[in-house]
Amino acid sequence: MITKNEIDRYLDSIPSVSKTIKSTLLYLDKSDMIKAANVAKEDRAFIEYMSKIVNKPIFGFRNDIKNINQIFGILGLARTRGLVYSYYLHLILPKEWEVFRFSNKKFQDLQVNLIIEWEKILSALGIKNSDLEQSITLIPASLIVCEMLFRDIKDTISILRKRNHISYDEILYRMSGYSLLDIVGQIAKKWGFDDAIFLFIKEAFSNSCVREESLYLRLLLSYEMSKPYIINSGLNDFFDFKLDFTEDEIIKFKKIIDMEK
Amino acid sequence: MKPIIKNSVAIFYPSGFLDGSNALEIITSADESEIISKRPEAVFVSLKKIIFFNKKGISYLVERLIFLKDECNSFIGFCDYDDKKYRSLLDMFNKNVEFSLIESEDMLFLFAGTKKFDSKTVIVYADEHSQKNQLSMALIERKINVKIAQDEDEFKKERKNFDFIIRNSYIGSIQKRVCVFIKNNIIIYTLKGFVDSSMSDSFDRQYHNNSIKVGFRIFCFDVSEVSSINIHGVNFLSKLSIDGAEFGVSIVICGLTSNKITEILRQDLEDAGILLYEDLNSFFSDKEAINQTSIEVQKVTKKVHIDKKTVSILPDIIDATIHTIEVLSDKKIVKKSIQIQNLKVNEKNDLLVSVVAIYDDIDAIFILIMDKKDAKEVCKILMPKEFSKEEFFDAFGEFSNVINEKIIQALKTKHIKTEVTMPRIFDKISEVKKLECTKHGVQADFNIKDRDMTLFLSNN
Numbered sequence: 183m184i185t186k187n188e189i190d191r192y193l194d195s196i197p198s199v200s201k202t203i204k205s206t207l208l209y210l211d212k213s214d215m216i217k218a219a220n221v222a223k224e225d226r227a228f229i230e231y232m233s234k235i236v237n238k239p240i241f242g243f244r245n246d247i248k249n250i251n252q253i254f255g256i257l258g259l260a261r262t263r264g265l266v267y268s269y270y271l272h273l274i275l276p277k278e279w280e281v282f283r284f285s286n287k288k289f290q291d292l293q294v295n296l297i298i299e300w301e302k303i304l305s306a307l308g309i310k311n312s313d314l315e316q317s318i319t320l321i322p323a324s325l326i327v328c329e330m331l332f333r334d335i336k337d338t339i340s341i342l343r344k345r346n347h348i349s350y351d352e353i354l355y356r357m358s359g360y361s362l363l364d365i366v367g368q369i370a371k372k373w374g375f376d377d378a379i380f381l382f383i384k385e386a387f388s389n390s391c392v393r394e395e396s397l398y399l400r401l402l403l404s405y406e407m408s409k410p411y412i413i414n415s416g417l418n419d420f421f422d423f424k425l426d427f428t429e430d431e432i433i434k435f436k437k438i439i440d441m442e443k
Numbered sequence: 444m445k446p447i448i449k450n451s452v453a454i455f456y457p458s459g460f461l462d463g464s465n466a467l468e469i470i471t472s473a474d475e476s477e478i479i480s481k482r483p484e485a486v487f488v489s490l491k492k493i494i495f496f497n498k499k500g501i502s503y504l505v506e507r508l509i510f511l512k513d514e515c516n517s518f519i520g521f522c523d524y525d526d527k528k529y530r531s532l533l534d535m536f537n538k539n540v541e542f543s544l545i546e547s548e549d550m551l552f553l554f555a556g557t558k559k560f561d562s563k564t565v566i567v568y569a570d571e572h573s574q575k576n577q578l579s580m581a582l583i584e585r586k587i588n589v590k591i592a593q594d595e596d597e598f599k600k601e602r603k604n605f606d607f608i609i610r611n612s613y614i615g616s617i618q619k620r621v622c623v624f625i626k627n628n629i630i631i632y633t634l635k636g637f638v639d640s641s642m643s644d645s646f647d648r649q650y651h652n653n654s655i656k657v658g659f660r661i662f663c664f665d666v667s668e669v670s671s672i673n674i675h676g677v678n679f680l681s682k683l684s685i686d687g688a689e690f691g692v693s694i695v696i697c698g699l700t701s702n703k704i705t706e707i708l709r710q711d712l713e714d715a716g717i718l719l720y721e722d723l724n725s726f727f728s729d730k731e732a733i734n735q736t737s738i739e740v741q742k743v744t745k746k747v748h749i750d751k752k753t754v755s756i757l758p759d760i761i762d763a764t765i766h767t768i769e770v771l772s773d774k775k776i777v778k779k780s781i782q783i784q785n786l787k788v789n790e791k792n793d794l795l796v797s798v799v800a801i802y803d804d805i806d807a808i809f810i811l812i813m814d815k816k817d818a819k820e821v822c823k824i825l826m827p828k829e830f831s832k833e834e835f836f837d838a839f840g841e842f843s844n845v846i847n848e849k850i851i852q853a854l855k856t857k858h859i860k861t862e863v864t865m866p867r868i869f870d871k872i873s874e875v876k877k878l879e880c881t882k883h884g885v886q887a888d889f890n891i892k893d894r895d896m897t898l899f900l901s902n903n
Contacts, residue, residue: 347447347456347489404494408459413444413468419458425494429527432495 184331184357192330197273199373200225210263219254231269238294260315267319268293270373274326280333284415293322295406299439303398306438313378320370320383324362349422389424401435444469450556451484458492463499470507482515485555491523498535505542516856520544522551529611540615550607554581566590566605568598576825576841577614583824584770593827625840625865627733627833629661630654635668638676650864653800655690658867658878665723667698677708681715697723749884749902753807757885757900760809763849771821779888786881786899788812788872796875797843797866804859806903808880814894836868
């Protein structure tokens with residue numbers, strides 16, 4: 183069983199974001215890239231994280247980029263901000279994944295893929311909204327929450343899911359009255375994320391949502407969660423949301439993300 | 444991806460996009476091993492959460508499902524889809540599907556698994572008559588109370604009164620490469636595209652020859668969807684006609700319009716004794732032509748004796764037949780005798796006979812002879828209340844197909860690969876006795892109440 187107390191204990195155990203990162207973000211909010219990079223230099227773990235991310239094949243750089251000023255410069259303001267938010271999740275990543283056959287490398291791949299594809303979608307829809315841009319960084323947090331909350335009872339959950347097609351979210355809700363998104367929201371609050379970011383995610387997952395960008399967010403998650411490395415990790419049916427898309431919407435989505443290439 | 448196995452039904456639940464790149468992760472070899480160890484009655488893939496799929500992805504899953512069917516003799520296919528996905532799946536495989544499609548997960552448990560539906564009522568309707576029958580038969584075998592809607596109007600009017608409405612479901616089976624179906628004891632081959640030298644590769648000559656052996660005499664090629672026929676195609680069809688002449692076989696071509704063939708080639712077809720009709724309807728309205736189906740007494744070259752290998756499949760044939768009849772008629776069948784002999788039946792009885800050739804690893808002819816009263820009883824569910832003689836015979840053919848499909852599956856589990864021709868239906872035993880295969884075989888006699896029923900198995 184997962185109780186409310188256990189969830190509270192888990193939330194308490196989540197580390198706060200360092201002053202360095204908070205200041206970096208503050209300068210980024212003021213569009214001051216140079217100062218932001220200079221402050222960020224003080225957090226070596228952050229520099230290592232950014233360097234690992236920016237050198238992933240999806241960014242397409244031929245040579246290794248290690249200098250933080252260069253990294254910020256190449257990424258630009260919006261992407262840098264997005265990756266700072268992603269770094270927050272880095273703080274709560276488990277050392278080893280036990281509930282899912284997943285790894286931190288795969289988690290980072292997922293984060294980066296979502297950021298890049300989401301950028302393409304927003305640009306194709308002609309939407310310029312930094313809160314919407316950043317919102318994608320929080321979604322993968324639900325995977326970590328699920329991994330951490332279920333690891334002590336993973337055997338029971340595995341048997342339960344072997345016999346019934348029931349999502350992790352549903353199990354958590356039946357046990358504790360909380361959904362994965364509720365918990366992600368509390369984490370976001372603790373880290374001082376903008377409310378608009380979390381509110382958009384919550385709305386996008388609600389069945390009544392009609393905003394075009396919410397629909398494409400759901401399509402993007404469905405697409406990313408159907409990739410072989412995700413299916414192999416046992417995460418394919420992780421998100422449980424409404425899937426009523428028209429043929430035109432699917433065609434447009436495939437075109438935006440160059441699915442046919 | 445781990446399947447959920449419940450009530451002897453295994454279901455995979457992929458979600459999102461399904462294509463060639465991720466299909467390999469849906470049914471992995473580890474999943475196959477788990478399924479083989481548990482041998483569920485059915486293995487299905489739910490499409491409920493699939494947003495998009497392509498042929499590559501589906502074809503891979505079909506390949507793995509067929510592997511599991513061969514290993515565990517399970518009922519396989521896809522479930523939980525909407526109308527658009529259903530049409531798209533059927534179109535993708537040109538309705539030539541070896542897997543089944545069941546509209547929802549709940550309905551799947553009607554067709555397989557250990558769940559009981561004693562008091563539930565089901566109405567079945569499908570656009571294709573044969574599908575309607577197959578779906579109904581599958582449910583009746585599971586002792587489910589089924590109402591078969593005779594037409595769309597009846598279906599629409601009645602459906603609100605039923606617990607389950609079976610409309611967009613499809614029972615797949617092992618189909619022949621060239622589309623084959625049967626009407627009034629006439630085999631109809633449907634050809635498409637170009638009819639050229641490739642015809643000799645794609646046409647199943649063994650199937651054709653076996654169909655002749657079980658007594659089919661008219662073979663109709665429906666070429667209405669063919670774009671053109673060249674000299675190689677004409678030579679192939681002419682040879683088929685000439686080769687069949689000694690058995691009294693007629694070859695008919697329907698739908699051969701002038702834009703598909705040159706006048707000279709058309710003449711060549713007529714010279715080879717091939718009958719040409721404008722379309723299938725005009726052929727079937729030519730009663731004189733379609734009634735010329737009597738069997739010529741075959742020239743005996745060498746008497747074929749039944750061998751041990753063929754006798755060894757008799758228990759499977761008996762099991763499949765008896766089980767199907769008992770389920771459909773709710774009558775007990777009592778075994779009387781089994782003997783090696785020529786076919787002997789009381790010719791005074793009013794009988795209906797189905798003859799099929801079983802071939803590949805085994806070469807055999809299987810004859811099922813029933814009293815017409817019993818045949819009507821087992822076909823009741825497959826026919827409208829008022830039925831013509833043709834409808835009765837077609838239904839008996841359908842019933843025979845169900846048995847044959849079971850025989851193939853039973854033999855497959857013993858690693859005996861077989862194919863079966865369409866059943867040739869006779870209502871005169873004297874015609875059946877003209878077949879060479881009735882001269883020596885193993886005959887099993889049974890009683891249904893006080894009436895006789897006979898199974899006869901001989902070498903092909």
